[in-house]
Amino acid sequence: MKEHPQRIFNDKEQALLEEIMIHRRDVRGNHFLDTPISQESVNRIIEAALAAPSVGFSQPWEFVLIRDQKTKQAVKETFSEETARAAMQFTDEKQKEYIKLKLEGILEAPLNMAVFYKPADGPVLGQTSMPNMGKYSVVCAIQNMWLMARSLNIGMGWVSILDPEKVKQVLGAPEPNQLIGYLCFGYTDMFYNQPELELKKWDRKKLQKEVVIQEKYT
């Protein structure tokens, strides 16, 4: 058994975690460098995923590491199809802005990663009333990787404008697996000071008072 003595964190350590969270960005292709990521860094990012909480300790995740440009190109094709379709759903100014945005870094990022939810065969403790819990565990693993990557000064972007079935097909994923996230990792020329969509005034940051409710809705 690994020994982790009872650990009490202090003010400085709390402030550092906040800093990592505040400096975490969604990075797109116009900022990725082609500097390779060391195997050690990849391992640390994956270990962060494996330290994530999972419902009933089910650890229902699989991580496909993609470096082959041909595979990336095939994924990029589904992005291009889906983003063209998506643009049609926005109107007027929002459509113009949407078209101008760079929304992925599939080809530019040296490392891509497809993260799958792999359903269990039997019942999962904690998932019996809320069937999405397994997928949510996989998202916790992704968020751990995002923070770990940022602390390693590596950018990550989450690409969701994809047909998950096409990505599965490209990767030969087993039928029951479900794509949760398609991630791009790479060093960057910079990290924005704010979320890019805040900076570009796509939307503004919500305040605590807009999203916190005391006791009950009225």
Added chain:
Amino acid sequence: MKEHPQRIFNDKEQALLEEIMIHRRDVRGNHFLDTPISQESVNRIIEAALAAPSVGFSQPWEFVLIRDQKTKQAVKETFSEETARAAMQFTDEKQKEYIKLKLEGILEAPLNMAVFYKPADGPVLGQTSMPNMGKYSVVCAIQNMWLMARSLNIGMGWVSILDPEKVKQVLGAPEPNQLIGYLCFGYTDMFYNQPELELKKWDRKKLQKEVVIQEKYT
């Protein structure tokens, strides 16, 4: 505009993030203390949520803070119903183990929090092909809170053995809102050295080689 100068994190800072992740636990009622959580700590936990990534910067979250024991009691009732039903799904030894486990800390934790996904009225950038992305954003916020709480030496437990519709009813939540997580926060008498379900041999920790695939499935 808030200025966050380009921040490069170092080895010690990376190791600290790993420590926080490794020491994060799912805490249940047999370990919560009734020590109140200061408003400052609650604010820092919520700020961590607001720093989470969200699809298209949609920030589709709402947080209901619950301290009223009557409300907790009503939520505990749906837990009791659902866990009795869940126990039936496990067989033999697993059922015996399931019944012995303490799986929530609703009444014991001084602060409960219901976290909702609030769907947007129009299309959301990045959510057009993967409709679950909004819910996944809310999960990222929960994982940020979990880590922030742990750094503040506050335990968190995620209770998922609940009927989400009953929780919505108890809290008077608007019809379109969807419950993503029901969380319990409190100081603890201890944090386990390992996930509790690993310690109790419910399941074992998966290794990288079991969950990492290179390039494609074969």
